[in-house]
Amino acid sequence: MSLSPQAQTELTRIAVNAGQILHQHGAESRLIEQITQRIGLALGAHSIELSVSSDAIVITSLYEGHCVTTTRRCYDKGINMQMVCDVLRICVMLEKKLLDASQVKERLMHLTPYKYNRWLVVLMIGFSCSSFSHFFEGDWPVYITTFFASSSAMIVRQELALRHHNPFVNFSVSAFLATSIASIGVLFEFGDKPQIAMAASVLLLVPGFPLINAVSDMVKGHISMGIARWVFATLLTVSVSIGIVASMTLTGVSGWIY
Amino acid sequence: MELLTLIIFDGLFATVPALGFAMVFNVPKNMLVYCAVGGAFAHSLRFLLMDFGIQIEWATLIASSFIGFLGLYWSRKHLIPRPVFTVASVIPMIPGSFAFTTVIGLVELNTVGYSIEMMQIVIENGLKTLFILGALSFGLALPSILIYRGKPIV
Numbered sequence: 001m002s003l004s005p006q007a008q009t010e011l012t013r014i015a016v017n018a019g020q021i022l023h024q025h026g027a028e029s030r031l032i033e034q035i036t037q038r039i040g041l042a043l044g045a046h047s048i049e050l051s052v053s054s055d056a057i058v059i060t061s062l063y064e065g066h067c068v069t070t071t072r073r074c075y076d077k078g079i080n081m082q083m084v085c086d087v088l089r090i091c092v093m094l095e096k097k098l099l100d101a102s103q104v105k106e107r108l109m110h111l112t113p114y115k116y117n118r119w120l121v122v123l124m125i126g127f128s129c130s131s132f133s134h135f136f137e138g139d140w141p142v143y144i145t146t147f148f149a150s151s152s153a154m155i156v157r158q159e160l161a162l163r164h165h166n167p168f169v170n171f172s173v174s175a176f177l178a179t180s181i182a183s184i185g186v187l188f189e190f191g192d193k194p195q196i197a198m199a200a201s202v203l204l205l206v207p208g209f210p211l212i213n214a215v216s217d218m219v220k221g222h223i224s225m226g227i228a229r230w231v232f233a234t235l236l237t238v239s240v241s242i243g244i245v246a247s248m249t250l251t252g253v254s255g256w257i258y
Numbered sequence: 259m260e261l262l263t264l265i266i267f268d269g270l271f272a273t274v275p276a277l278g279f280a281m282v283f284n285v286p287k288n289m290l291v292y293c294a295v296g297g298a299f300a301h302s303l304r305f306l307l308m309d310f311g312i313q314i315e316w317a318t319l320i321a322s323s324f325i326g327f328l329g330l331y332w333s334r335k336h337l338i339p340r341p342v343f344t345v346a347s348v349i350p351m352i353p354g355s356f357a358f359t360t361v362i363g364l365v366e367l368n369t370v371g372y373s374i375e376m377m378q379i380v381i382e383n384g385l386k387t388l389f390i391l392g393a394l395s396f397g398l399a400l401p402s403i404l405i406y407r408g409k410p411i412v
Contacts, residue, residue, distance in 0.1 A: 034410045080284040081342045088339050116281045128278030131271040199355050206354030212345050215395030241361035256362050
């Protein structure tokens with residue numbers, strides 16, 4: 001297979017597009033690197049070199065001494081595993097010669113993120129946090145309090161995310177609301193240990209995915225990317241805690257530490 | 259017998275957060291059941307190990323490495339990247355409460371002033387968070403570190 005300079009430019013654009021989609025939807029760095037390289041190599045490049053940083057990817061394709069380099073900014077579009085699955089599927093189909101370059105480009109362009117019904121997610125997150133309250137040995141009244149506190153917080157979180165608010169502001173406000181609602185349960189002594197509801201109702205705001213990605217990036221050698229993700233997750237945790245402390249100061253109910 | 263009932267209930271309660279968070283991460287519909295099974299399996303395994311007197315960090319490491327290998331099998335079977343199953347499955351084991359207690363302790367340390375008791379809370383919870391989280395992610399990464407070593411899994 002021989003590549004014209006135009007074809008090499010086109011190949012680089014397709015590969016960087018795949019990498020950008022993966023980066024924006026929360027794939028770990030190793031996966032971004034591997035899939036971008038595999039797509040580039042399957043399209044005929046001799047090698048693909050790329051550098052992944054926390055907000056951009058730079059990729060260079062090499063073919064018979066010619067280099068084409070391109071950069072894409074990657075704005076966070078929220079974690080979406082379905083997009084990651086679709087890009088991987090396109091990559092595997094390309095490697096098995098079921099697709100050619102133009103079809104790959106077409107498919108990558110037309111990928112749309114699938115989202116679950118938001119009220120179903122609210123319901124499930126409510127029950128999730130209630131299950132956490134069960135793990136902390138809460139009884140049924142605590143279970144109910146946690147359900148209402150965490151599902152209201154999830155509604156606020158979705159609303160603010162829909163309006164593109166800063167994630168730190170979003171998480172503080174949601175934590176504030178969840179803690180305030182749960183502290184009503186403490187004020188009216190609803191259940192045996194109502195403080196458990198305060199601890200369990202904010203667990204929907206734990207940045208679990210960024211934290212796991214951070215450690216696995218660092219383990220697999222992408223130290224700077226891991227540190228960036230770790231700092232982001234830590235800042236989210238701090239803003240959640242600020243929301244909790246603000247609510248506890250206002251209502252005078254303390255459910256943590258004391 | 260009593261232990262068995264406890265474990266089954268623990269697993270049942272762990273499926274709910276695994277499913278709920280899998281939906282937040284937009285895991286494809288037909289893969290949700292694997293996340294639920296993985297979540298139940300991991301959390302009840304950790305519960306059992308902790309019941310035998312194993313420390314929470316080591317129990318987490320063992321449970322998450324089981325999920326890592328289980329995810330390896332599923333991902334090769336369905337041509338789906340591994341984090342899709344594994345991360346949602348370990349969500350019930352994430353040390354969220356420890357993390358928040360650490361930072362709330364830090365905030366209190368600033369407002370109330372330094373005290374050994376508060377510092378003890380901060381350090382103990384912080385270390386728990388770090389070690390559990392490290393064990394969790396390391397366990398998940400184990401198959402690609404030990405077996406695949408840089409080669410793509412699917």
